[in-house]
Amino acid sequence: MRDGQPxxxxxxxxxxxxxxxxxxxxxxxxxxALVLRxxxxxxHQLLDAVASPRALASYQLSFxxxxxxxxINLVFGFIIAWTLVRYDFPGRKIMDAVIDMPxxxxxxxxxxxxxxxxxxxxWLGRYLDLAGIHxxxxxxxxxxxxxxxxxxxxxRTMQPALLEVQRDLEDAAETxxxxxxxxxxxVIVPSVLPALLTGFTLAxxxxxxxxxxxxxxxxxxxxxxxxxxxxxxxxxxxFDYQGAAALGFVMLAASFAVLLTINLLQAWGRGxxxxxxx
Amino acid sequence: xxxxxxxxxxxxxASRPGRDTLWSALARRCLIGLSLAFLTALLLAPLAxxxxxxxxxxxQKYLQSFADRDTQAAIRLTLATALxxxxxxxxxxLAAAWAIAKFEFRGKSLLITLIDLPIAVSPVISGMLFVxxxxxxxxxxxxxxxxxxxxxxxxxxxxxxxxxxxxxxVARELIPLMQQLGNDEEEVAITLGAGAWMTFFRxxxxxxxxxxxxxxxxxxxxxMGEFGAVSVISGHIRGLTNTMPLAxxxxxxxxxxxxxxxxxxxxxxxxxxxxxxxxxVEGAGYRRR
Numbered sequence: 001m002r003d004g005q006p007x008x009x010x011x012x013x014x015x016x017x018x019x020x021x022x023x024x025x026x027x028x029x030x031x032x033a034l035v036l037r038x039x040x041x042x043x044h045q046l047l048d049a050v051a052s053p054r055a056l057a058s059y060q061l062s063f064x065x066x067x068x069x070x071x072i073n074l075v076f077g078f079i080i081a082w083t084l085v086r087y088d089f090p091g092r093k094i095m096d097a098v099i100d101m102p103x104x105x106x107x108x109x110x111x112x113x114x115x116x117x118x119x120x121x122x123w124l125g126r127y128l129d130l131a132g133i134h135x136x137x138x139x140x141x142x143x144x145x146x147x148x149x150x151x152x153x154x155x156r157t158m159q160p161a162l163l164e165v166q167r168d169l170e171d172a173a174e175t176x177x178x179x180x181x182x183x184x185x186x187v188i189v190p191s192v193l194p195a196l197l198t199g200f201t202l203a204x205x206x207x208x209x210x211x212x213x214x215x216x217x218x219x220x221x222x223x224x225x226x227x228x229x230x231x232x233x234x235x236x237x238x239f240d241y242q243g244a245a246a247l248g249f250v251m252l253a254a255s256f257a258v259l260l261t262i263n264l265l266q267a268w269g270r271g272x273x274x275x276x277x278x
Numbered sequence: 279x280x281x282x283x284x285x286x287x288x289x290x291x292a293s294r295p296g297r298d299t300l301w302s303a304l305a306r307r308c309l310i311g312l313s314l315a316f317l318t319a320l321l322l323a324p325l326a327x328x329x330x331x332x333x334x335x336x337x338q339k340y341l342q343s344f345a346d347r348d349t350q351a352a353i354r355l356t357l358a359t360a361l362x363x364x365x366x367x368x369x370x371x372l373a374a375a376w377a378i379a380k381f382e383f384r385g386k387s388l389l390i391t392l393i394d395l396p397i398a399v400s401p402v403i404s405g406m407l408f409v410x411x412x413x414x415x416x417x418x419x420x421x422x423x424x425x426x427x428x429x430x431x432x433x434x435x436x437x438x439x440x441x442x443x444x445x446x447x448v449a450r451e452l453i454p455l456m457q458q459l460g461n462d463e464e465e466v467a468i469t470l471g472a473g474a475w476m477t478f479f480r481x482x483x484x485x486x487x488x489x490x491x492x493x494x495x496x497x498x499x500x501x502m503g504e505f506g507a508v509s510v511i512s513g514h515i516r517g518l519t520n521t522m523p524l525a526x527x528x529x530x531x532x533x534x535x536x537x538x539x540x541x542x543x544x545x546x547x548x549x550x551x552x553x554x555x556x557x558x559v560e561g562a563g564y565r566r567r
Contacts, residue, residue: 007380007381007461007465008469009380009381009464009465009468010468011376011380012377012380012381012383014373015373015374015377016381018370018373019370019373019374022370023374023389023392023393026438026441026445027392027395027396027445029411030407030410030442031395031407033407033410033416034403034406034407034410076312076313076316079309079313080313080316082309083309083310083312083313084313087306087309087310095313095314095317097553097556097557098322098553099317100553101321101325101553102321103496103499104499104548104549104552104553104556105325105545105549106502106505106522106523106545106549107503107505107523108503108505108524108526108527108542109328109503109523109526109542109545109549112328112526112539112542113325113327113542116324116327116331116539117319117323117324122327124319124323144320148320148321148324180301180302180305205398208400209398209400209401209402209403210400211400211401211402211506212401212505212506212523216527216530229400229402229403229506230402232402232403232406233402233509233510236406236409236510239414239415241409241410241413241415241416244406245406245410248402248406251400251403252399252403255398255399256398258398259391259394259398263391
């Protein structure tokens with residue numbers, strides 16, 4: 001099993017054995033239960049659960065909302081990462097620390113807090129109401145919660161990449177007469193592209209699976225503001241394990257596709273880095 | 279995270295001549311303003327509203343909400359869950375990092391992907407996995423019922439689901455750290471006759487202590503705050519299987535806003551403490567990879 005150069009270090013069998021055993025018990029066995037449950041469901045029943053109108057409406061909101069939220073995070077994540085890396089201003093350190101808040105804050109808390117801020121009597125909701133914009137209990141609210149939850153992933157992926165942009169290239173472009181916008185489009189964005197796309201994908205993945213912060217602000221109307229994870233919970237509460245497993249299988253397949261995309265993007269980014277160093 | 283390197287680039291920026299045109303000064307102000315506005319609306323306003331709503335009816339009402347028996351039971355359950363889950367996942371993280379960082383073997387990248395998996399899976403699905411395993415109609419459901427063991431809608435289920443979602447946090451912090459630090463010092467210790475445990479406690483542990491602490495802090499925050507996975511498996515029995523996040527939902531749905539936001543304020547303080555500790559660990563020289 002062990003290959004490569006020999007080492008005097010002890011504990012290989014113990015630690016790898018324990019890791020594999022624990023991983024199998026806590027992660028692999030439960031995953032196998034889900035996949036086999038979905039696979040053992042008769043096909044017509046599986047299709048009924050996966051392709052019911054209510055399920056299709058929930059995919060539209062979950063996938064579409066996560067996509068829009070990831071686009072918003074791509075733009076604002078870039079702006080925030082840029083601001084943190086390139087500018088010095090009072091409160092920059094605090095801003096840098098606060099970015100991680102959605103990591104640390106339990107989703108139930110951000111859910112009720114966002115609802116309180118953006119409901120029609122809330123601090124911001126009342127002004128948006130004057131403009132005719134309603135966020136709480138609409139699809140906009142779902143997207144807002146998804147933006148919040150994905151934001152740190154976008155910023156934290158783009159920040160280190162922006163730090164490594166070669167400033168002499170920017171200077172060279174400007175000396176040669178390129179405007180700032182041109183430099184941004186032709187020098188900066190291409191060199192941080194893998195990080196931009198990784199941040200986008202991570203924010204999308206997190207938004208797609210998010211449950212806690214969304215269900216408080218969404219209002220949970222079937223066909224309208226019901227996300228797929230909530231539909232799974234509803235199936236489970238009705239003891240419809242087959243239906244829940246079928247929908248769970250769809251979500252799990254999406255997660256795997258996203259994981260694969262992220263791995264490919266990171267390999268691409270590393271490959272570019274190696275070429276540049278040569 | 280990037281503070282040290284950012285400071286370097288700022289000095290560099292300040293020393294660069296000919297940049298401070300009217301146009302770039304304007305762009306700078308706009309971008310800083312936009313970032314601050316975005317973060318204020320999305321992060322700071324919700325944080326402030328938690329405390330504003332918790333104290334809306336006065337300090338006395340706020341304190342009274344903690345006299346509620348169900349709320350106290352929820353706080354106890356959350357603490358107990360973290361006390362069980364965090365040490366288990368710390369031991370796992372150390373073992374996994376040792377195996378992956380110190381040795382070469384086939385299937386290593388697959389193992390790393392599998393360890394990261396719970397982060398990519400929706401919390402609802404994480405909870406559902408265990409319902410499918412241990413629920414009445416699950417794989418082990420009949421056997422568990424026959425032997426009088428309850429996991430679903432009971433405390434063991436809550437702990438197992440929390441174990442699953444917080445599984446990667448310590449390991450994914452330690453693996454890159456230990457890979458970077460290398461094996462040389464451990465090999466010297468072993469060659470000079472130190473035992474395996476002595477090498478671990480006297481050589482490895484001091485080297486990785488900040489990274490370990492960082493992972494434990496993140497693991498604990500997630501363990502205490504997990505909602506989706508626990509919600510699916512707990513059965514929402516008040517005073518018995520409601521953790522703090524679930525108690526918030528129950529109180530909120532009862533329109534007891536003071537109660538809900540009072541519990542939320544405790545979890546918000548936990549989140550703020552987590553961020554402060556995280557910054558301190560980063561200040562102590564630990565940089566994430």
